[in-house]
Amino acid sequence: MLHLVSHPNNPLTRVCRGAGADTTSIGMRACLYFVAKYPDVYRKLQAEVDQFYTDNKLDRPISYVETQRLPYLQAVVKECTRLFPSIVYQLLRYAPNNFTVRGYKIPAGTHVGISPLAQNRDKEIWGQDADEFHPERWMQDEARTKYLDTSTMTFGGNGPRMCVGRNIALVSFLQSCDASNANAVASDRAA
């Protein structure tokens, strides 16, 4: 696990410790819960990770870049955070002029937002098994996975109103960490 040793005067660090730690710890508990609940998922995931360690004679903790070569692990993490997003509150926006949602006229200036829970379990997007834990839904084919990736509201949203800092977030995150730990993450990315 990544240990944050922070520069105490950096305001970003304080946010990291609060907000960043909360979203991550909620995600960790959700992952353990779902994997423990479904023995077939548990076995399949453990087999995939073990196989990777054996094949690569790995004698250290797996890096992030390496985890991206484990398709089932990725599917499981996506499915856990879909059903249990860390932030469930709506991020409100002002409705523009002439704004209509499914025939309902929304007056300009009204505060509107989407619940990540509702979005992540919408049967029109995810199908009739929307409420079920089914990691394989992420492994059907590339086009379907892409569609689901852009539909999920777990990692800062998507589209024109998605989290504006998504791409720069990691850089800021690294700058606020202790140098040695930052290097460990940086080498993960470069590997």
Added chain:
Amino acid sequence: MLLTLMPSLQIELHKFLAQFIRNFDFEMVDPKKPWRITTYWFAYQYDQHMKIKLRPGSKIREWSEKS
């Protein structure tokens, strides 16, 4: 500000879950009462009790001493 930190969540979760399932066997203490959830901005889980056992051959102790 809050959501700009979400990519770190994505990175940490992949590493965490892979390393956890590599090094530990785990199960819920009571599958019928897995946790208690209180939701405001976040959906916090409480009282999530689990039995966790080091897997045979796990090197996580060695690794954490090195780092």
